[in-house]
Amino acid sequence: MKRISVYQVSVEFGDCDPAQIAYFPNFFRWYDASSRKFFIDCGVAPWRELEKTTGIIGTPVVEASSRFILPTSYGDTLHVHTSIDEWREKSFVMTHALRREGELVAEGRDVRIFAIRHPEDSARIKAVPVPEHIRRLCS
Amino acid sequence: MKRISVYQVSVEFGDCDPAQIAYFPNFFRWYDASSRKFFIDCGVAPWRELEKTTGIIGTPVVEASSRFILPTSYGDTLHVHTSIDEWREKSFVMTHALRREGELVAEGRDVRIFAIRHPEDSARIKAVPVPEHIRRLCS
Amino acid sequence: MKRISVYQVSVEFGDCDPAQIAYFPNFFRWYDASSRKFFIDCGVAPWRELEKTTGIIGTPVVEASSRFILPTSYGDTLHVHTSIDEWREKSFVMTHALRREGELVAEGRDVRIFAIRHPEDSARIKAVPVPEHIRRLCS
Amino acid sequence: MKRISVYQVSVEFGDCDPAQIAYFPNFFRWYDASSRKFFIDCGVAPWRELEKTTGIIGTPVVEASSRFILPTSYGDTLHVHTSIDEWREKSFVMTHALRREGELVAEGRDVRIFAIRHPEDSARIKAVPVPEHIRRLCS
Numbered sequence: 001m002k003r004i005s006v007y008q009v010s011v012e013f014g015d016c017d018p019a020q021i022a023y024f025p026n027f028f029r030w031y032d033a034s035s036r037k038f039f040i041d042c043g044v045a046p047w048r049e050l051e052k053t054t055g056i057i058g059t060p061v062v063e064a065s066s067r068f069i070l071p072t073s074y075g076d077t078l079h080v081h082t083s084i085d086e087w088r089e090k091s092f093v094m095t096h097a098l099r100r101e102g103e104l105v106a107e108g109r110d111v112r113i114f115a116i117r118h119p120e121d122s123a124r125i126k127a128v129p130v131p132e133h134i135r136r137l138c139s
Numbered sequence: 140m141k142r143i144s145v146y147q148v149s150v151e152f153g154d155c156d157p158a159q160i161a162y163f164p165n166f167f168r169w170y171d172a173s174s175r176k177f178f179i180d181c182g183v184a185p186w187r188e189l190e191k192t193t194g195i196i197g198t199p200v201v202e203a204s205s206r207f208i209l210p211t212s213y214g215d216t217l218h219v220h221t222s223i224d225e226w227r228e229k230s231f232v233m234t235h236a237l238r239r240e241g242e243l244v245a246e247g248r249d250v251r252i253f254a255i256r257h258p259e260d261s262a263r264i265k266a267v268p269v270p271e272h273i274r275r276l277c278s
Numbered sequence: 279m280k281r282i283s284v285y286q287v288s289v290e291f292g293d294c295d296p297a298q299i300a301y302f303p304n305f306f307r308w309y310d311a312s313s314r315k316f317f318i319d320c321g322v323a324p325w326r327e328l329e330k331t332t333g334i335i336g337t338p339v340v341e342a343s344s345r346f347i348l349p350t351s352y353g354d355t356l357h358v359h360t361s362i363d364e365w366r367e368k369s370f371v372m373t374h375a376l377r378r379e380g381e382l383v384a385e386g387r388d389v390r391i392f393a394i395r396h397p398e399d400s401a402r403i404k405a406v407p408v409p410e411h412i413r414r415l416c417s
Numbered sequence: 418m419k420r421i422s423v424y425q426v427s428v429e430f431g432d433c434d435p436a437q438i439a440y441f442p443n444f445f446r447w448y449d450a451s452s453r454k455f456f457i458d459c460g461v462a463p464w465r466e467l468e469k470t471t472g473i474i475g476t477p478v479v480e481a482s483s484r485f486i487l488p489t490s491y492g493d494t495l496h497v498h499t500s501i502d503e504w505r506e507k508s509f510v511m512t513h514a515l516r517r518e519g520e521l522v523a524e525g526r527d528v529r530i531f532a533i534r535h536p537e538d539s540a541r542i543k544a545v546p547v548p549e550h551i552r553r554l555c556s
Contacts, residue, residue, distance in 0.1 A: 012311040013325070013336070013434060014442065018187070018491070019254070019264065020326065020435045024200045025171065028164035033290040036352070046353050047291070048157070048298065048540070058291070061163045065204030071264055074314070074435070075324050115158070123465070125158065125210055151450040152464070152475070156291060157298045157352070159465065164292065172429040175491070185492050186430070187401070187437065197430070213296070213453070214463050262326070296465070297532070297542065302478045303445035310442065326435070339441045343482035349542055393436070403436065403488055 002083050003138060005041045007034035009078040009098075021071040028064055031096040031108040034080035035059065038094070042138045055116040060125060062091065063111040070105045078105060084138060090114075090127045141222050142277060144180045146173035148217040148237075160210040167203060170235040170247040173219035174198065177233070181277045194255040199264060201230065202250040209244045217244060223277060229253075229266045280361050281416060283319045285312035287356040287376075299349040306342060309374040309386040312358035313337070316372070320416045333394040338403060340369065341389040348383045356383060362416060368392075368405045419500050420555060422458045424451035426495040426515075438488040445481055448513040448525040451497035452476070455511070459555045472533040477542060479508065480528040487522045495522060501555060507531075507544045 009030045017023040039059075040046070047058040072078060079099050086093040096108035114131060118124035148169045156162040178198075179185070186197040211217060218238050225232040235247035253270060257263035287308045295301040317337075318324070325336040350356060357377050364371040374386035392409060396402035426447045434440040456476075457463070464475040489495060496516050503510040513525035531548060535541035 010311070012307070013314050014307050014310055014440050016435045017431060018433045018435065018437045019196045019199065020262070021199070021264070023431050024203060025164045025167035025431065028167060029290070029292050032164065032292055033288070036291055040353075048351075057158045060158065060160070060210075061207060063204070063206050064163060065202070067202050068200060071199075071262070073262060073326070075318075123159070123210070123212060125160070149450070151446070152453050153295060153301050153303065153446050153449055155296045157294045157296065159296045162292050168429070168431050171431055172427070175430050179492075187490075212465070214457075297474045297477065298540070299477070299542065302481060303442045303449065306442035306445060335436045338436065338438070338488075339485060341482070341484050342441060343480070345480050346478060349477075349540070351540060401437070401488070401490060403438065 003038070003042060004081050004083045005034065005038035007037045007080040007082065009080060011072050011074050011076040011078060013074040016074050021073050024066070024068055027066055027068065027098065027106055027108065030078070030080055030098065031066070031082070031110065032061070034082040034096055035094055035110070035112070038082045039138070044134055044137055054131065056114050056128065056131070057117060057125070058115060059112040060115050061110045061112050064108070065110070066106055066108040068106045070100070070103060072100060072105050076100055087130060087135060090129055092130060142181060143220055143222045144173065144177035146176045146219040146221065148219060150211050150213050150215040150217060152213040155213050160212050163205070163207055166205055166207065166237065166245055166247065169217070169219055169237065170205070170221070170249065173221040173235055174233055174249070174251070177221045178277070183273055183276055193270065195253050195267070195270070196256060196264070197254060198251040199254050200249045200251050203247070204249070205245055205247040207245045209239070209242060211239060211244050215239055226269060226274060229268055231269060281316070281320060282359055282361045283312065283316035285315045285358040285360065287358060289350050289352050289354040289356060291352040294352050299351050302344070302346055305344055305346065305376065305384055305386065308356070308358055308376065309344070309360070309388065312360040312374055313372055313388070313390070316360045317416070322412055322415055332409065334392050334406070334409070335395060335403070336393060337390040338393050339388045339390050342386070343388070344384055344386040346384045348378070348381060350378060350383050354378055365408060365413060368407055370408060420455070420459060421498055421500045422451065422455035424454045424497040424499065426497060428489050428491050428493040428495060430491040433491050438490050441483070441485055444483055444485065444515065444523055444525065447495070447497055447515065448483070448499070448527065451499040451513055452511055452527070452529070455499045456555070461551055461554055471548065473531050473545070473548070474534060474542065475532060476529040477532050478527045478529050481525070482527070483523055483525040485523045487517070487520060489517060489522050493517055504547060504552060507546055509547060
């Protein structure tokens, strides 16, 4: 049984574009918020706490994709159902199902790494192996 | 020879997140701005003009993806190189190469349709065949 | 007794900037979402419905201001307390108190109009007198 | 003679809302980008460099306001004309005139501080006196 975390989205007027529908880059914002909630729900400390103890600054996205199935607009309440579908050595795959009541509005998938600041250049980041205690909390 | 359009991005402080790097949903905003510029550069009228004559309200994205290769932060000047890689009957595929000087920072790809408002429900949209005169302008 | 509507905000990682705090233009997004909720809570139809019957496309902001009192960051849950403080002939004044538990995080104020599309140029908008039935619903 | 810095904005489809006009919180993003450009144009180092030498993480906004005079929409090219109107001991006042060719589209004003991380709690920030060398560069 894999863990699923659910994040609620209220689609706002300001999320919509002149075509009257939610502007698609916002879907990635919602997937990302749901990703963070997933880790919090699993008991992982907020990134700013984790940085102090492990140097990890978050889980930057190295690949992201989405299919947009139904339009959504302001006034809609949506739910993102997020889970981890695959653990790799230095990355992991998250999937997001965005639902409005019974309907599937969109589906997202992203590949993320656990990152620390690059020891030689703080403007760069560096992948580290998935920390074992985090993997255990999330499984 | 396919047409390529170039859109310039100035990465701003407000585009960056607590990890000090540009927040990834913004890349999709930049690809989308470059997509609109592509059509303008080809001589297609702005969507709001096109709607009056053809009912077309724009080119909603039905699939979008990106690989994020190098981090970027405020102060960087980037260029999105956008082209159409494939025309299908009711959709088309755009690709976006995001560059900082010589380096490839990210690569995006989206599948888009030409849409009109749904005749029976203005909250919905409906794909129409790619208009021949637009395809000619963009080829 | 004036009506007060409360809108809940979950501050997300993507709302924060490299200083690790919520980026200030987002506060105006939150005030605006709370403004829309205020009208819905009062029983006013969504703008897209109202446009069909009255031509009104929303309540564009003609002036907006905010004081930022305490920083807030991802993981915080905030509440915007919104009310109408003054009705004028063609505009009205809304105030927004953004709270985190007992604390006042920020205070906003905006002047808004009820707008229709300009009859001679659909790219422009035009203020109309505050509709009496809306004023009654909101008082 | 006070210094004026000019920042160019290309209004995008994704900056606009269902009323077809630029969504007002974006104006504050543009003012803020112009504010950062002002300091760069004056020869002040980027915040991430300044933090290393002075601890200063930027110029958080403590008050912001704007009047919105004319609507603007995608396809418009705008220019923000930014200057510092007043230096106070621990803050300063910036004004922004947003223009489209000859026309004034909006006017903004913000009060900002120079901030460092709070020595006792890195989640908080703390105002410091305006650094004399920065004031000199900007005058």
